[in-house]
Amino acid sequence: MSARLLEVRNVTRRFGGLVANADVSLVVDEGEILGLIGPNGAGKSTLFNLIAGLYPPSSGSIVFAGEEITRLSAPARCALGIARTFQVVRSFDSMSVVENVVVGALMRHAGAREARLKALETLELTGLIGRANAPAVALTPPEKRRLEIARALATHPKLLLLDEALAGLTPSEAREGVELVRRIRERGITIVMVEHVMEVVMPLVDRAVVLDLGKVLAQGLPAELVRDERVIEAYLGARHRAA
Amino acid sequence: MASQELPGRDSSAVAPRAEAGGRERERIDHDASLGSFARRRHRKLAVAALTTVAIALLPLVIHDVYLQNIIVLTLMYAALSQSWNILGGYCGQISLGHAIYFGIGAYVSTLLFVHAGLTPWLGMLIGGVFAALVALALGYPFFRLRGHYFTIATIVVAETGLLLMLNWDFAGGAQGIQIPYGPDSWAHLQFARDKLPYVYFALGFALLTWLVTFLIEDSRWGYWWRAVKDNAEAAESLGVVVFRSKMAAAALSAFFTAIGGSFYAAFVSYIDPDSVMGFQLSLLIALPAVLGGIGTLWGPALGALVLIPLTELTRSYFGGSGNGLDLIIYGVLIMVIALARPEGLTSLFGRTRKARATPQARANPEARANP
Ligand SMILES: Nc1ncnc2c1ncn2[C@@H]1O[C@H](COP(=O)(O)OP(=O)(O)O)[C@@H](O)[C@H]1O
Numbered sequence: 001m002s003a004r005l006l007e008v009r010n011v012t013r014r015f016g017g018l019v020a021n022a023d024v025s026l027v028v029d030e031g032e033i034l035g036l037i038g039p040n041g042a043g044k045s046t047l048f049n050l051i052a053g054l055y056p057p058s059s060g061s062i063v064f065a066g067e068e069i070t071r072l073s074a075p076a077r078c079a080l081g082i083a084r085t086f087q088v089v090r091s092f093d094s095m096s097v098v099e100n101v102v103v104g105a106l107m108r109h110a111g112a113r114e115a116r117l118k119a120l121e122t123l124e125l126t127g128l129i130g131r132a133n134a135p136a137v138a139l140t141p142p143e144k145r146r147l148e149i150a151r152a153l154a155t156h157p158k159l160l161l162l163d164e165a166l167a168g169l170t171p172s173e174a175r176e177g178v179e180l181v182r183r184i185r186e187r188g189i190t191i192v193m194v195e196h197v198m199e200v201v202m203p204l205v206d207r208a209v210v211l212d213l214g215k216v217l218a219q220g221l222p223a224e225l226v227r228d229e230r231v232i233e234a235y236l237g238a239r240h241r242a243a
Numbered sequence: 244m245a246s247q248e249l250p251g252r253d254s255s256a257v258a259p260r261a262e263a264g265g266r267e268r269e270r271i272d273h274d275a276s277l278g279s280f281a282r283r284r285h286r287k288l289a290v291a292a293l294t295t296v297a298i299a300l301l302p303l304v305i306h307d308v309y310l311q312n313i314i315v316l317t318l319m320y321a322a323l324s325q326s327w328n329i330l331g332g333y334c335g336q337i338s339l340g341h342a343i344y345f346g347i348g349a350y351v352s353t354l355l356f357v358h359a360g361l362t363p364w365l366g367m368l369i370g371g372v373f374a375a376l377v378a379l380a381l382g383y384p385f386f387r388l389r390g391h392y393f394t395i396a397t398i399v400v401a402e403t404g405l406l407l408m409l410n411w412d413f414a415g416g417a418q419g420i421q422i423p424y425g426p427d428s429w430a431h432l433q434f435a436r437d438k439l440p441y442v443y444f445a446l447g448f449a450l451l452t453w454l455v456t457f458l459i460e461d462s463r464w465g466y467w468w469r470a471v472k473d474n475a476e477a478a479e480s481l482g483v484v485v486f487r488s489k490m491a492a493a494a495l496s497a498f499f500t501a502i503g504g505s506f507y508a509a510f511v512s513y514i515d516p517d518s519v520m521g522f523q524l525s526l527l528i529a530l531p532a533v534l535g536g537i538g539t540l541w542g543p544a545l546g547a548l549v550l551i552p553l554t555e556l557t558r559s560y561f562g563g564s565g566n567g568l569d570l571i572i573y574g575v576l577i578m579v580i581a582l583a584r585p586e587g588l589t590s591l592f593g594r595t596r597k598a599r600a601t602p603q604a605r606a607n608p609e610a611r612a613n614p
């Protein structure tokens with residue numbers, strides 16, 4: 001059951017002089033929920049962008065489902081089964097909610113009617129069905145986050161990358177979000193979720209990787225990590241730096 | 244990978260029966276939703292059919308050739324702007340050089356008719372394909388770039404085309420080409436006295452471009468194009484190949500614009516570079532869509548209905564074009580729209596219905612979400 005789905009090998013990404021990811025290596029097994037945590041600016045979103053193909057790494061390689069994808073375009077990776085949400089939501093604002101999801105559904109359904117049905121089913125799963133015909137611009141911020149998830153899910157991913165999908169939610173909204181993530185996993189979809197609030201993710205994930213200053217600082221079971229001195233230090237350090 | 248389970252389907256195996264009942268209800272709900280979407284589409288078709296019939300009957304009341312002329316031009320610009328809207332409105336790639344496709348259509352069909360006796364019906368298809376190829380050649384380098392390079396490139400390329408035609412003697416140079424008069428005939432699209440056939444051709448052209456847009460709206464390309472316009476990076480993450488999408492929109496848009504050029508040449512039976520490839524024409528093709536509502540189904544037609552009679556009337560009132568007055572009018576119109584109603588005239592119609600629907604949907608959003 002624990003076949004390897006994703007392997008990130010010694011990936012480095014530079015932006016000019018800044019090293020956003022430094023020699024990052026990690027693996028994701030099929031069916032698991034992996035937490036990717038770390039203070040702001042640690043390089044989590046950058047790593048997502050590299051996995052999803054928004055831009056290529058400066059060096060290193062990425063293997064997905066046994067296939068080397070390091071130089072593949074983002075749409076080609078989507079076709080292979082990688083879907084992602086963006087930390088800053090990017091809804092298609094000239095379209096309705098259901099049409100936003102249709103765009104994702106068209107990845108596997110050639111016909112517009114089929115894609116629409118699939119989109120409605122996905123909205124039902126994500127609890128947005130009541131807003132299906134609303135313009136995407138009219139959604140509240142938490143609804144927009146769920147729309148991002150719905151859109152990504154509609155592409156039939158094997159791997160779903162969630163970038164702070166639970167950020168900025170009220171406690172009850174966050175609980176619903178956690179429920180949604182569980183339901184998605186029950187469907188056999190592997191999940192990597194970025195979250196920088198540890199309290200939210202730790203109960204949810206099977207395993208976590210901690211990034212700090214672009215490097216993998218630690219990885220392991222959530223229970224171990226929350227007691228790990230280096231992890232606590234990184235978080236406290238970041239808080240001090242921010243203060 | 245396509246064999247993976249559909250979210251929303253496979254959980255029924257583990258779900259208790261009550262939930263299965265809930266799913267059944269939801270399923271019916273989806274059918275209802277698909278049904279109401281289909282009905283909305285049918286209503287649009289019905290409105291288009293009624294409008295077409297009404298316009299077709301117009302010449303029975305309006306016999307004046309000058310007014311019929313305005314009807315022809317209004318319909319033609321509605322169709323041209325509808326074509327422009329495919330690329331500019333739906334896909335978000337603003338072209339200010341569509342005159343080059345119009346000019347290609349006009350010149351290709353005219354040259355083939357004058358020199359080879361080829362019917363303009365075939366000539367306009369050839370012109371359309373040629374224009375589409377030019378659009379692809381233009382898109383190939385520029386669609387990869389971000390920002391406004393594409394828009395600037397369209398202007399430069401259209402101006403280059405204009406210069407080329409001004410200096411190409413075989414195609415009449417600056418003098419242009421006169422299509423020799425023959426007997427009235429549908430095969431040659433020539434009608435010396437009667438304007439009526441042109442009204443019907445222009446009406447058919449406008450209807451065709453409307454139908455194409457209508458079909459596109461609920462098709463792969465239509466959704467992809469709007470996704471590309473709204474957020475290219477998000478679109479790519481959902482499997483949309485942005486570059487290919489833009490290329491397809493550009494080719495289709497250019498094809499229909501060229502058809503309009505061929506028609507115009509037959510209609511006025513005299514073309515020269517300035518009248519079929521000038522910058523003013525590029526503006527006139529883009530403006531109705533901008534005025535009526537960019538990226539909307541009815542925007543271009545609505546915009547043309549307001550703009551074209553207005554420019555024709557001012558033109559006849561203040562004397563021929565070339566004094567720059569039309570340009571000033573266009574400029575003022577664009578500013579007024581941008582300030583008062585950025586969504587265009589169609590928003591005047593949509594607003595009331597939306598205002599009524601939204602509070603309802605708001606009042607009861609959870610009832611449908613969690614039955
Ligand atoms: N496109 C970019 N250009 C320049 N610097 C970037 C870019 N994206 C991220 N960075 C920088 O890389 C570092 C890591 O950013 P990011 O991956 O967004 O962190 P996180 O998601 O962990 O908060 C930050 O210092 C950020 O400013």
Ligand SMILES: [Mg+2]
Pocket residue numbers: 044045046087
């Ligand atoms: Mg981030």
